[in-house]
Amino acid sequence: MGMLQKLSSLLGLSKEMDLEEYLDTAELENVDVLHEGADRFVKPIALESEADISVVEHELSRGNIILLNFGPFSKQQTRLRNVIGELKGYVTKINGDVARIRDDTLILTPEGIKIVKRKR
Secondary structure, three states, rough: OOOHHHHHHHHOOOOOOHHHHHHHHHHOOOOOOOOOOOOOEEEEEEEOOOOOOHHHHHHHHHHOEEEEHHHHOOOOOOHHHHHHHHHHHHHHOOEEEEEEOOEEEEEEOOOOOOOOOEEE
């Protein structure tokens, strides 16, 4: 008996439905991110203008973790440096953390959540 078959039998799935189909279906049922009962969220935000700074700060103040895509600013290095500097200052002020996770993406965390940073 294969691993998927064992999991399927443990989950009470019939032979007509495989585990992947069940997981895809289960994830889609009763999912309403805006009204789901969670204390905090991980939210992706695209940095398209300086006005987005206040959106990021508001989400961090609510305890949410931000995945910030700053790709749209990548060709405007001076503006990008200023915006990132302002966000880093805010994160430091609230005792959060910030780290680069891709060439065009930062992760920003609210108070009480730190990022383990390692050099390879």
